Amino acid sequence: MDRHPxxxxxxxxxxxxxRGAGSSRVRVFGWLDRVDAEFTVGSYLSQPxxxxxxxxRHPLAVARAEARLAALARSRPRRLLLHREASPLSxxxxxxxLLAGAEFAVYDFDDALMWDHGEGGALRRLAPKSAKARLAVRRADRVVAGNAVLADWAASHQRDVVVVPSCVDLADYTPKSRYxxxxxxxxxxxxxxxxxAYLLPVAAALTEVHRRTGARLTLVGTTTPTLGALEAIVDRVPWSTAAQRTALAGMDVGLMPLPDTPYSRGKxxxxxxxxxxxxxxxxASPTGVNAELLTRFGMPAPRTPxxxxxxxxxLLGAHPDTRARTGRAARATTARAYSYDAWLPAWTAALELDTGARAPAGRPAPEPAGRGRTR
Incomplete structure (x- = not known):
């Protein structure tokens, strides 16, 4: 955390x-950068x-992070935004x-944490996310969910639930100009x-596309090979803010395969x-909210290999003008319906930072939260 309160x-x-982690950058820092209200920010180890x-690898840093959480809990903040979890060890x-001690507490989540039962190694099983996500939803005064799937589940445990999608800033991406x-x-x-690993179920399809067209796959993320035989057609670009800004415009077709599982449906x-x-x-796979996005963007929604x-x-065989119309229309839809600018009034209203804020058309601002928590 930034300081001891x-x-x-x-x-x-x-x-x-x-801030280097996508979830925190999108759901917390991206909003705080846009409001005048000053927040004390605690980000545990401040790692990706x-x-x-x-x-x-960082036992002393973990001990300090746990001590800072104790200090923050004792301070009983007047307004608290808790994203996902306070501690991976909790x-x-x-x-x-934290939620019980704050005067007004908001819990925000953007993944199906309620279906995360600690699958993985021994340390991971010690602190599964499902039980604490359920507890956090019940203890908060208000819940901000990233999509309707998460909101529907949260509504069975909490009477005050608001949907605010994970938003993008179009200025963070160089718009594609050559199709x-x-x-x-x-x-x-x-x-x-x-x-x-979500790419592996469609590896045969991508290999076939490569065989027919010579297409290669650019991965913006880690430089460590993880995809087995598919790596023969993969070119890797390390993730950075600059790479994210420019790399997508240099691609011809983006990919987002997802399995149809409860956890993936919450993305x-x-x-x-x-x-x-x-x-x-x-x-992209029409899993969860993807189905709605693909319909709005007019993009393909395959299910089988x-x-x-x-x-x-x-898409590769379409006329460049067709790809251009699809891409530019999707960008315009995103600016209108999924950008920070479009949703800032709803987010500030959800945190009661600006009582005069109005939600985007068709999405009423949340009612003022009741002070009685569901215990």
């Missing part, structure tokens, strides 16, 4: 990751993730203390190492929004 803190935001391996005690195919064509994917479609922000035509092959080949 010795006196009551007016406004505090708590997140398990630093809080994986067991990273925690094990089984709910920090989340309960003639590269030679060879460039398929693209952006994301973290942990999510690269917020952020990768697809990134492609749209850059004006990049894309192919054969459908993936046909969808990608269809």
């Amino acid at each position: 010795a006196a009551p803190v007016e406004r505090c935001a708590v997140t398990p990751y630093g 993730d809080a994986s067991p391996a990273r925690l094990a 089984r709910g005690w920090w989340e309960e203390r 003639a195919l590269h030679d060879p064509p460039r398929l693209g994917w952006i994301g973290s190492r942990g999510n690269e 917020c479609g952020y990768k697809l929004l990134q492609y749209a922000a850059a004006g990049l035509p894309a192919v 054969d459908e993936w092959t046909d969808a990608v080949l269809g």
Whole structure:
């Protein structure tokens, strides 16, 4: 955390990751950068993730982070925004203390944490996210969910639930201006190492597209190979703010395959929004909120490997003007319906930072939160 609160803190935001992690950057820092209200921000280790391996490498930093959470809980902040979890080691005690101690507490989540039961290694199983997500939803005065799937679940445990999608800033992406195919064509994917495995179920389709067109796959994320035989057609670009800004515009077709599982159905479609922000035509699985986004963007929604092959080949074989119309229309839709500018009034109203803020058309601002929590 940034400092030890010795006196009551007016406004505090708590997140398990630093600004370098996509979830915290999008759901916390992206909003705080746009409001005048001053927040004390606590981001545990201020690292891109809080994986067991990273925690094990920094035991003293972990001890200090836990001590700072104790100090913050004692300070009883007047307004608290808690994103996902307070501590990766907590089984709910920090989340309960922080949310119960604040005068007005908002819990924000953007993944199906309620279906995360600690799958993985031994350390991961010690602190599953499902139970503490349920506790946090019940203890908060208000819940901000990233999509309707998450909101529907939260509403069974909390009477005050608001949907605010994960938003993009179009200024963070260089808009695509050239829609003639590269030679060879460039398929693209952006994301973290942990999510690269989603490409494996469509590996045969991508290999077939490569066989027919010579297309290669550009991955913006980690430089560590994780995709086995598919790596033969992969070109890797390390993630950075600069790479994210420019790389998508240099692709021909974006990709977002997802399995149809409960956890995946809770995702917020952020990768697809990134492609749209850059004006990049894309192919994605119609899982969860992706189905709505693909319909609004007019983009293919394949389910089977054969459908993936046909969808990608269809976009690559389309006239450049067709790809341009699709990409530019998606960018315009994103600016109107999924940007920070569009949703800022709703977000500030959800945190009661600006009682005069109005939600975007068709999405009424949330009613003032009742002070009685669901215990």
